[in-house]
Amino acid sequence: MALERAGASSEAAASTAAALVAADAQGLAGHGVSRVPQYAAHLRNGRIVGSAVPRVVAGRGGAALVDAGSGLAYPACALAVGEAIRRAREFGVAFVGVTNSHHSGASAVHLAPIARAKLVGLMLTNSPAAMPAWGGKTPLFGTNPIAAVFPREGTKPLVVDLSLSEVARGKIMVAAKEGRPIPSGWALDRDGRPTTDPARALEGSMLPAGGVKGAMLALVVELLCCALTGAAFGFEADSFFVDTGNRPRIGQAFFAIDPGALAGGPVYRDRLETLVSAMLADEGVRLPGERRHRLGDAAVRDGVEIADALALEIRNLAGE
């Protein structure tokens, strides 16, 4: 209701709300309903077009392009995922890009239908500039998360979901709020010097995970999400964390691959379980996605808790 009241179509608001609640259920509060006030402000300020209807605007075989029309990212990503599933089943592999998009939250939530369709899925997205190119000072690339989902037989999929910055920007924002210094190696100030001051870090840039390697992978994500789709690069998009600014017009990209078009479903499942067994035989290793699945199951049983202040803010935005 809060998003509809700010101008979103009921379809877009419902799609967005479902994804945000799913993220909260999996313990990913930073991509949960805590984003509602931000999205509502962007809707009111024209940074998101509430009436936008995502459309497939190009396609050939396994490839397609979805135009989000500067609307909320969630309905556009849902359309892209549906296209990716259909095209991967028919053509073995699919690549579906999304252009003119916005913040897409927890990537693994978008990928869940691909795993349910027994396909391997990858999702990439760029985001407003937070990291310089390697050797530079000016933020050019987003933190550009990479996510992957690998379905398993009779149990929940393996889920990998990581950003390419050394830490999530949220951690620096928390330190700034609490007035605590941050470890060196997380961020640079606006002059490109290492800093432990979170306020200076937020004016400056994030450091990539693994140094040059994270920076190079962020470049690859930026190009796959934007050059192929026509979306805006991170340095062209204003921050999600301010109410005013441009339409970010960033991009997302989804891959889906059908094991049946390669070595086949039985070989895929057998190989995957062989690796899972080897991982679990090594004491201290946990399967990626395990914690999310456990929290998600608990949330189905017990519901999701959100802070009273946030609940009140969302109710106010909804006019309740």
Place this chain on the structure above:
Amino acid sequence: MALERAGASSEAAASTAAALVAADAQGLAGHGVSRVPQYAAHLRNGRIVGSAVPRVVAGRGGAALVDAGSGLAYPACALAVGEAIRRAREFGVAFVGVTNSHHSGASAVHLAPIARAKLVGLMLTNSPAAMPAWGGKTPLFGTNPIAAVFPREGTKPLVVDLSLSEVARGKIMVAAKEGRPIPSGWALDRDGRPTTDPARALEGSMLPAGGVKGAMLALVVELLCCALTGAAFGFEADSFFVDTGNRPRIGQAFFAIDPGALAGGPVYRDRLETLVSAMLADEGVRLPGERRHRLGDAAVRDGVEIADALALEIRNLAGE
């Protein structure tokens, strides 16, 4: 001639030699003709099947599987790249896996024909186990390089090529030969403790780039290259650096994407050049692949130098 004399078919030897020389020309000596003695030993010891003929054994639309038949990786990868180009042109996107394969050297050399076809290309490969899963002690994953190529109009493509270990294993081997300690953060000993002793590091495991993030990406590469193709995981393949052992049977995976199936070639080229300009406007940033292209051009003019001892060893292997 050295590879043929060790049992490789003339086609496989020629394909391999061309790729090794291309790597040397680009300054990547670790993946150049320095590998000839290793490959020759593997051919003689049955770790590589010299008579193998790579074949397309499955396919649907944009997806296909190439069986390298435990032969040299280069002819199998060349077949896979040809399939990927053909399928991406027809179906917009291609994913071609290679199974029962061997060491594939410099990924960017394999990707060059994809860029010449004006397609975006990605290559992934796993390799004999060098890194533990996150939290573990036992090497399970290879250093699992990720490479990408983005064609440009009228000039050489952007080329990203990186392994997911903090440093290349070769750097630790050099330190061991020279008796120098290695920085902490590069490797663990066989009990999973950090070490600066290169000999202990070689018995132990490499650390992933960016900590948990590199480890998770290595898992993704392992699954894309092996679960989809039926290839052997890193922990199932004996080291390339010993003459005896099993047939490694590792996997490779290629993606090719046609910009024409998405936002179109002109949009792709315009977007790419916009990002290139922004990168070059930030003092200190170099375009990825620039050094390789410069060295490659110089090599066409001046030839490639290799050490006398290596040249002699290869001539001896060739029976000259």
